[in-house]
Amino acid sequence: MAKKLTVSASPHVRSSETTTGIMLDVVISLIPAAVMSVVYFGTRALALLSVTIGSSVLAEYISRKVMKRPNTISDLSAVVTGLILALNLPSTLPLWMAAIGSIIAIVVVKQMFGGIGQNFVNPAITARIILMVSFPAAMAKWTAPFEDGWAADAVTCATPMAQLATVNGGDVSAVSGLPSLTQMLIGYHGGSMGEVCSIALIAGGLYLILRRVISPVIPLTFIGTVAVCTLAAGHGNFEFMAYEILGGGLLLGAFFMATDYTTSPINFKGKIIFGIGCGLITSLIRIFGSLPEGVSFSIILMNIFVPHIEHLTTAKPFGQVKEKKEKKEAAKV
Amino acid sequence: MSKIVNGVLTAVGKGRGGVNVAHNKNTAQLPVERMPVPAKVVLPMQQHIGAPCTPTVKVGDIVSAGQVIGDTDKFVAAPVHATISGKVTAVGDVKLANGMICKGVTIESDGQMREYEGIKPPVVTNKAELCAAVRASGLVGLGGAGFPTHVKLNFPEDKNVDTLIINAAECEPYITVDYRCCVENPRDILDGVYGIQKVLKFKQVIIAIEDNKPEAFKILKEIADKDNDMGDEVKLMTLKSKYPQGAEKMMVLSATGRKVPPGKLPADVGCVVMNIASVAFVGRYLRTGKPLISRSITVDGSAINNPKNLRVPIGTNIQDIIDYCGGFKSEPRKIIFGGPMMGVAICDTNAPICKQNNAVLAFEDRKDIIKKERDCIRCGRCVDVCPMSLMPTNIERFAKTKNIEALIHSGIMVCMECGSCSYSCPSGRPLVQYMRLAKQILREESAK
Numbered sequence: 001m002a003k004k005l006t007v008s009a010s011p012h013v014r015s016s017e018t019t020t021g022i023m024l025d026v027v028i029s030l031i032p033a034a035v036m037s038v039v040y041f042g043t044r045a046l047a048l049l050s051v052t053i054g055s056s057v058l059a060e061y062i063s064r065k066v067m068k069r070p071n072t073i074s075d076l077s078a079v080v081t082g083l084i085l086a087l088n089l090p091s092t093l094p095l096w097m098a099a100i101g102s103i104i105a106i107v108v109v110k111q112m113f114g115g116i117g118q119n120f121v122n123p124a125i126t127a128r129i130i131l132m133v134s135f136p137a138a139m140a141k142w143t144a145p146f147e148d149g150w151a152a153d154a155v156t157c158a159t160p161m162a163q164l165a166t167v168n169g170g171d172v173s174a175v176s177g178l179p180s181l182t183q184m185l186i187g188y189h190g191g192s193m194g195e196v197c198s199i200a201l202i203a204g205g206l207y208l209i210l211r212r213v214i215s216p217v218i219p220l221t222f223i224g225t226v227a228v229c230t231l232a233a234g235h236g237n238f239e240f241m242a243y244e245i246l247g248g249g250l251l252l253g254a255f256f257m258a259t260d261y262t263t264s265p266i267n268f269k270g271k272i273i274f275g276i277g278c279g280l281i282t283s284l285i286r287i288f289g290s291l292p293e294g295v296s297f298s299i300i301l302m303n304i305f306v307p308h309i310e311h312l313t314t315a316k317p318f319g320q321v322k323e324k325k326e327k328k329e330a331a332k333v
Numbered sequence: 334m335s336k337i338v339n340g341v342l343t344a345v346g347k348g349r350g351g352v353n354v355a356h357n358k359n360t361a362q363l364p365v366e367r368m369p370v371p372a373k374v375v376l377p378m379q380q381h382i383g384a385p386c387t388p389t390v391k392v393g394d395i396v397s398a399g400q401v402i403g404d405t406d407k408f409v410a411a412p413v414h415a416t417i418s419g420k421v422t423a424v425g426d427v428k429l430a431n432g433m434i435c436k437g438v439t440i441e442s443d444g445q446m447r448e449y450e451g452i453k454p455p456v457v458t459n460k461a462e463l464c465a466a467v468r469a470s471g472l473v474g475l476g477g478a479g480f481p482t483h484v485k486l487n488f489p490e491d492k493n494v495d496t497l498i499i500n501a502a503e504c505e506p507y508i509t510v511d512y513r514c515c516v517e518n519p520r521d522i523l524d525g526v527y528g529i530q531k532v533l534k535f536k537q538v539i540i541a542i543e544d545n546k547p548e549a550f551k552i553l554k555e556i557a558d559k560d561n562d563m564g565d566e567v568k569l570m571t572l573k574s575k576y577p578q579g580a581e582k583m584m585v586l587s588a589t590g591r592k593v594p595p596g597k598l599p600a601d602v603g604c605v606v607m608n609i610a611s612v613a614f615v616g617r618y619l620r621t622g623k624p625l626i627s628r629s630i631t632v633d634g635s636a637i638n639n640p641k642n643l644r645v646p647i648g649t650n651i652q653d654i655i656d657y658c659g660g661f662k663s664e665p666r667k668i669i670f671g672g673p674m675m676g677v678a679i680c681d682t683n684a685p686i687c688k689q690n691n692a693v694l695a696f697e698d699r700k701d702i703i704k705k706e707r708d709c710i711r712c713g714r715c716v717d718v719c720p721m722s723l724m725p726t727n728i729e730r731f732a733k734t735k736n737i738e739a740l741i742h743s744g745i746m747v748c749m750e751c752g753s754c755s756y757s758c759p760s761g762r763p764l765v766q767y768m769r770l771a772k773q774i775l776r777e778e779s780a781k
Contacts, residue, residue: 004680005665005666005667005668005678005679005680005681006666006667006678007667007678007679007680008667008678008763009678009755009763009765009766009769010673010674010675010676010677010678010750010752010755010765011673011674011675011752011755011756011765012667012669012673012674012676012678012696013354013355013506013673013674013756014704014755014756014758014761015352015756015757015758015759017714017757017759018704018705018759018760018761019707019710019759019760021759022710022712022759072707072708075707077710115708116707116708116710117708117709117710117711118708215713261710261711261712261713262710262711266711266712266713266716266724266726267713267716267724314724315722315724316722316744317595317721317722317723317743317744317747318582318592318593318595318720318721318722318723318744318747319582319592319593319594319595319597319747320594320595320744320747321594
């Protein structure tokens with residue numbers, strides 16, 4: 001035998017799934033939302049998408065190089081971060097601000113903590129929040145769909161979330177100029193580039209669930225909790241609940257950001273707690289807080305709790321009896 | 334009899350975890366072929382879990398097939414028999430396929446395959462006699478682990494063992510010898526069930542087959558239906574094909590709903606699990622008295638010219654077996670002893686087949702054999718698929734940092750190294766290796 005035999009630990013077959021494949025699936029699932037953002041917000045959206053994705057990949061490449069660690073841009077995770085970040089931004093944001101967001105996400109949040117799988121908070125969300133507090137005016141300048149985002153005097157409009165925050169008790173009819181629920185579904189209203197078109201987001205989310213890239217647990221518990229809370233806050237007004245679910249970053253957050261592997265619990269019970277926690281915090285901010293929107297903050301707050309949630313919900317190894325039960329049984333004997 | 338039909342239970346959803354591995358049962362339709370007697374066999378003295386045997390023959394002795402050539406007075410062990418007739422040419426250290434060195438006896442064939450004259454059917458009327466007979470037959474679990482069968486059957490009376498589970502799941506890809514056993518020797522299987530049941534009187538006997546082997550199920554059911562002596566307590570059961578359905582603890586859970594606690598044996602929850610080939614062997618042995626001198630193996634894989642199911646004398650050189658199967662189609666890059674999920678990759682084909690080996694697989698260079706290792710992305714697939722409800726990714730971290738306290742808490746000792754975690758990891762991490770390392774760290778710690 002000329003070549004030597006490979007000797008390695010079992011198993012000797014591996015599934016065909018790869019990190020790159022998973023990230024590619026996430027990119028594919030976000031394509032509908034990205035396309036719709038270009039449809040609604042034009043070339044400006046395309047420019048923002050290119051800038052965030054490009055600067056994310058570049059930031060990843062350079063930071064790995066500087067840290068003398070293996071290059072990881074081929075796993076496509078930087079593309080996903082850039083893409084999600086772009087979808088979270090208003091279409092009017094200056095491009096250099098978007099680039100700063102990408103650099104914060106990749107360098108500060110991800111690579112400084114050790115790269116993929118090591119960051120304790122979601123890079124895109126953290127970048128968004130940092131941009132929000134750094135450039136509050138620019139980050140709240142929403143235009144209506146089909147407005148020319150390049151023009152300095154583009155007509156701004158309020159997001160449905162901001163409009164709804166002005167009324168108490170879910171009185172939807174009291175809000176003037178609120179888009180219809182159909183408009184909410186197809187995305188014909190103001191808001192972040194990627195969050196407006198609910199149908200595209202739901203399609204992408206379903207794709208991820210069917211491809212088994214994400215488990216449906218977090219999206220379901222997250223959205224479900226928001227539904228229950230807003231229904232209660234709206235005194236049983238289903239219309240209000242529907243606006244709350246379709247509006248703001250809820251769908252984008254629940255399907256694509258709260259399910260981020262690195263920053264969500266890996267066990268089933270932990271996922272339930274995480275989803276409910278995100279839903280509760282989002283609802284509290286939306287209903288009682290002064291901000292119209294709370295998805296980003298809820299996810300980042302729950303990200304921080306993940307190690308504790310996991311620690312408390314770790315499943316007992318096969319066949320191991322719970323300590324309490326053991327004590328009970330011992331007491332019986 | 335109708336109860337057997339009623340006994341067709343499904344275990345869907347009972348188990349947890351596991352992976353869907355491509356079955357690749359390419360050799361399922363190939364009848365077991367008897368390989369011609371090899372020119373020589375090498376019989377290691379350790380072909381089981383437990384104490385090694387001591388050779389009872391010396392160089393120059395003339396032995397016949399079925400004669401004891403190695404034994405020990407230790408309980409957890411099984412004697413080794415000559416598997417061909419001929420002359421003992423060497424007694425000394427031999428290298429096993431996995432690189433382990435142990436004592437062994439080399440026999441050169443005289444080509445006659447004379448049977449030992451002392452072979453006669455054993456008389457079995459009680460448990461002690463059954464266990465003694467099974468021990469004398471040299472039987473060890475033929476499914477892969479190689480645990481001496483008589484030790485399993487000799488469960489203490491106070492354990493209330495009420496269930497015999499006959500494992501025909503054969504969940505490892507490629508291997509088809511258990512399936513062939515069901516199809517070709519259903520009589521032996523039933524004889525084995527009777528023989529054991531007559532003495533040990535279990536409340537129920539469950540024959541469990543994965544649902545990807547409907548023909549085997551039909552054949553077993555037909556013969557069981559025809560036979561009216563068959564007690565009502567014998568049930569046939571189909572299990573969902575999902576790796577590792579055939580693992581002992583999974584089997585007990587699927588068949589009875591009982592969970593074997595960590596560090597305990599199936600007997601502690603009232604079960605004895607036997608591989609179907611072992612049961613068939615017991616049936617044949619009780620009828621003929623012929624000890625374990627040959628076994629069926631699957632020879633398959635992308636690098637093998639003519640994949641086959643073979644019956645080979647134990648101790649046959651692997652290279653002889655591969656040559657008999659037409660040699661290598663192309664240069665093999667990996668040769669595995671056993672299935673691709675839990676088998677051992679070997680470095681040299683010049684090694685003997687042992688009692689517990691059920692397959693020799695040879696593969697060409699393939700991408701899925703070695704996957705590029707990347708950083709963990711915490712996707713949680715390893716956690717989802719772990720049949721023992723462990724968190725492999727966390728255990729990997731604890732093992733790397735030697736975090737003893739966390740390792741103890743993690744329950745790593747229940748890991749059976751089924752390979753589901755490594756298999757499903759998209760980042761190609763060698764998780765099973767870390768699981769082994771973690772166990773070793775704990776063993777060393779407790780030895781301190």
